[in-house]
Amino acid sequence: MGTDDGGSGGAAATRYLVTGATGYIGGRLAPVLLAGGGAVRCLVRDPARVRDQPWAGSVEPVTGDVTRPETLDPALQGVDVAYYLVHALGTGSGFERTDAQAARNFGRAAARAGVRRIVYLGGLTPYGVPAAELSPHLRSRAEVGRILRGSGVPTAELRAAVILGSGSASFEMLRYLTERLPVMVTPSWVGTRIQPIAVRDVLRLLAGAAHLPADVSRTFDIGGPDVLTYREMMTRYAAVAGLGHRFVLPVPVLTPALSSHWVGLVTPVPHSIARPLVESLRHEVVCGEHDITAYVPDPESGPLGFDDAVRLALRRIKDARVETRWSSASLPGAPSDPLPTDPDWAGGSLYEDVRELTVTARPEAVWRVVEGVGGENGWYSFPLAWAVRGWLDRLVGGVGLRRGRRDRDRLRVGDSLDFWRVEEIVPGRLLRLRAEMRLPGPAWLELSVAEAGGGRTRYRQRALFHPHGLAGHLYWWSVKPFHGVVFSGMARNITERARRAG
Numbered sequence: 001m002g003t004d005d006g007g008s009g010g011a012a013a014t015r016y017l018v019t020g021a022t023g024y025i026g027g028r029l030a031p032v033l034l035a036g037g038g039a040v041r042c043l044v045r046d047p048a049r050v051r052d053q054p055w056a057g058s059v060e061p062v063t064g065d066v067t068r069p070e071t072l073d074p075a076l077q078g079v080d081v082a083y084y085l086v087h088a089l090g091t092g093s094g095f096e097r098t099d100a101q102a103a104r105n106f107g108r109a110a111a112r113a114g115v116r117r118i119v120y121l122g123g124l125t126p127y128g129v130p131a132a133e134l135s136p137h138l139r140s141r142a143e144v145g146r147i148l149r150g151s152g153v154p155t156a157e158l159r160a161a162v163i164l165g166s167g168s169a170s171f172e173m174l175r176y177l178t179e180r181l182p183v184m185v186t187p188s189w190v191g192t193r194i195q196p197i198a199v200r201d202v203l204r205l206l207a208g209a210a211h212l213p214a215d216v217s218r219t220f221d222i223g224g225p226d227v228l229t230y231r232e233m234m235t236r237y238a239a240v241a242g243l244g245h246r247f248v249l250p251v252p253v254l255t256p257a258l259s260s261h262w263v264g265l266v267t268p269v270p271h272s273i274a275r276p277l278v279e280s281l282r283h284e285v286v287c288g289e290h291d292i293t294a295y296v297p298d299p300e301s302g303p304l305g306f307d308d309a310v311r312l313a314l315r316r317i318k319d320a321r322v323e324t325r326w327s328s329a330s331l332p333g334a335p336s337d338p339l340p341t342d343p344d345w346a347g348g349s350l351y352e353d354v355r356e357l358t359v360t361a362r363p364e365a366v367w368r369v370v371e372g373v374g375g376e377n378g379w380y381s382f383p384l385a386w387a388v389r390g391w392l393d394r395l396v397g398g399v400g401l402r403r404g405r406r407d408r409d410r411l412r413v414g415d416s417l418d419f420w421r422v423e424e425i426v427p428g429r430l431l432r433l434r435a436e437m438r439l440p441g442p443a444w445l446e447l448s449v450a451e452a453g454g455g456r457t458r459y460r461q462r463a464l465f466h467p468h469g470l471a472g473h474l475y476w477w478s479v480k481p482f483h484g485v486v487f488s489g490m491a492r493n494i495t496e497r498a499r500r501a502g
Contacts, residue, residue, distance in 0.1 A: 014037075014039070016041065016082070021085075025203070026083070027323065030059055032204075034058050047061040067102050072106060079113060087140070096139065123160065124222075125142050137280055138280050149219075154212070156216065162285075167324055193285075195228075209295075231248045234248060240311055358452050358457070361499045365499075374405055374420070400418075401419060403418055420434065420436060433445045439465075439472075444463070445464075
C-alpha cells in the first residue's frame, strides 16, 4: 500500500466481499484487507476492469451488479463481511430511487447468504437539518444506510465528509481551485465548517469495522482532528503546497448549481460530480460523536491532520504513485456497448477511420510513445482541435480533457485517460480506448504496434463509431472532414517521435 493509504489487519479466516472495487475507495481497500490476511472477493460488472491491478492475482473477481439481484446470491455465498461502496454521484431524475433499490437488493441477498456484517461508507449528515433540506446526494446516502441497517444484517455505516487523498474527487477539487485561482470570487459555502479525514484513516476504520461485536449495528461519524472552513482549507493547502497567499471573496449569488459549473470549468471534476459535492457543503458537516474509537482505536500518533494528509497526497502525485482516482469508476451514462467484433457484425452501421504507417524504429520505441498518449503529452496532433473538443464536451456535461492520467508512464485496464477509458491493453501490442465524451453512439480508438521486419515497425490506428439514430450519422459526417487532419497527424507524429527515439 502507498504512504497516504496505510493499512489495517483483519482475522486471517475472514472472507470479504468488496463492491465498488474499481472505484476510488474500493480499489484501495482490497489490498488493505489482503494485507490483513483476509480472503477477498470483488463484485464487478466487468472482471477485466481489475485485471491489471497489482493485487488482482490475490482476489476472486465475480461478475455482478447491485442493481441486478439475481447476481448477488452467488457473489455473497460464503462471505463473512460485505463492503457496500457503491453509489450514484449524480443528479439525474431517479438516481435516489435506483440507489435505494440497489441497497434493498444487497441487504436481502446478504441476509439470505448469512453474511455476519455489512460495512457501508456513507456521507456525514449535518445535525439538526431535516432530510427534506439535505442535498439529494446526502439524502440518498443516508437512505441507503437506513435500508442496509434494516436488512437484518448487523451494519456499520461510517459517515465521512471530505476525504483527503491523492486522486479523490474532493481533494482534486480543493487542489485545482487553490492552485489555479490566486484570487477567487467564491460561493458562500466557502465559510462552511467541515471535518475532513485522510483516506488512510478511512481505510483503517473500514477495515477495523469488519470486526465489531455482533450486536453493534449503527452509524459512526468519522473525521480527522481538524475542523476547518473551506476557505481555511484552501489557505492551508496553499501553505503546504508552497503557493502564495490566496484571496477569497465570497459572494451570495452563486448557488450550488451555478458554483458546480464554476468548479467544473476550473477543475478536472465534471459538473455531474462537482454538483453533489458542492451541494453537500451547504450545511456544516462536523462529527457529532467519535464512538468508533471505542472499537477501532486511533494509532498512537492519532489520526492524520489536514496538513499532513495534503503533504502526503502531494508527494504521491509528484512521485506518480496514485493508485486510484475519482475517475477510476465509470461515469453514470458512459457508454457500455461491447466493441463490435470483426470481421462480421450485425449491429448496424459502423464507421471506421484507419491509418497505418511503417516506421524505422523498434516496436518498443513505438509502444512507449503509444502508452504515453494523453494527459500532459497530449494527443500528438492539432492541440487546438483536441482542446476545443474537450471544451465542447464539458459544455454539454461531459468530462472533457481534464481528467488526465493516473500515471504518466503506464496504463492499465480501467484507467481514465482524458475523455477516454482504457478498455484493453496488451503490453507492447495494443491499446484500445473507449470514448466517455458525450456522443450519439459509442466510439473507440485502437492503437496497435507490430514488428514489420528489417528493423521496422507497423503502427495501425483505428477509430470506430457506432451511430445511434440519425443524430449519430449526422455527427460522424460532420466531423469526418477533421479526421484527415487530426487522425493522420496523430499517426504521423507518433511514428516520427518513435523514430527519433530509436
